[in-house]
Amino acid sequence: MAPMRLFLSFSLVLTLLITGCSSTETASTPSADPGTPEEPLQTEVVRLRDEVRTLRDSLQFYDDVDSGQYYRELRALRDQTARMTYELDALRDGGQTLSERRVDQxxxxxxxxxxxxxxxxxxxxxxxxxxxxxxxEVRVEGHSDDTPLGESMKETYPSNWELSTARAAAVVRALIDLSGLDANQFVAVGYxxxxxxxxxxxxxxxxxxxxVRVAVLPQPRDYSRPFETSW
Structure with missing residues (x-):
């Protein structure tokens, strides 16, 4: 109730000031002193209008708090921020690991x-x-040690880069056949x-x-949409 009374008081003061300014200007125009500046009064009117506008915004805030809308929006924003942070970390780490097997297995x-x-x-x-x-999207990564390949292997795989990539590709082909998923969902990477x-x-x-590591990437989301509909 206190913010409402304050709002009404500011509104009344503003109305009286505006009305008073108009009446004074009308009544005193014929004999007004040309040297009397009106800017201070106009500045005060502008200031009071700004205060009333600020008070109106403040009252809306209190209404949102009382109705619970403020807390609902705050919770939604926090949930969205946490989800985006998780997905950013997952993307940075190459997705969520489902399986990691040694090459000799x-x-x-x-x-x-x-x-x-x-x-x-x-x-x-x-x-x-x-x-x-x-x-x-499924990401399959091939990794190797730093031991140089033998001469016979270099005829097929010039370096560990090619060998690790070939192993990742072999796992991708097997997973496509075994799962029946679309090949466009898979990516093979050699490190x-x-x-x-x-x-x-x-x-x-x-x-x-x-x-060889198999991981899934987060589901793409449109975060440009309002948070109420982006989930």
Whole structure:
């Protein structure tokens, strides 16, 4: 009630000032002193109008608080910010990891040819993609250690870049066949030895670095739309 009374008081003062200004100007025009400035009074009227406008905005704020609209909008904005932060982090990390397997669990030695055991290991991943992420973009990454390839392998794969990419592509082909998803949903990426997860100085570290990662990217959203409809 206090903001409403304040608003009415400002409105009354403004009305009286405006009315008084008009009456004074009309009554005193014939004998007005040309040297008396009117700017201070006009400035005060403008100031009072600005205060009334500010008060009106403030009263609207209190109405929104009382009705709960302010808190609903604040909660929606916070939820949207949290979701965007999560999706940004997921995109930066290459998506949500579904599976990460060592190369020796999937491929024949020193090759990009999947073994029967490797195909069996990919079946649960394909089923998860089909059931839980049928419209998501799927990212398959190939990684290697930093050991230079032998001369015989270089005839097919000039470097670990090509080998890791070929392995990623082989997993993509298998997942497409096993899941029945559209090939346009998949992307194969080869990182070579640029993203190790362990030291390449030890045999166990090099084995851990030779891996294939399968991830799904967040569902694209139109954040240019109002937050009420963007979810």
């Amino acid at each position: 999937l491929f024949q030695p020193a090759s990009a040819t999947l073994t029967e055991g490797g195909l069996e290991a990919l079946k649960p991943v394909a089923a998860q993609l089909r059931q839980a992420y049928p419209e998501r 070579g030895a640029t993203r190790p997860v362990a030291s390449n100085r030890t045999a166990s570290g090099r084995r851990a670095n030779r891996r």
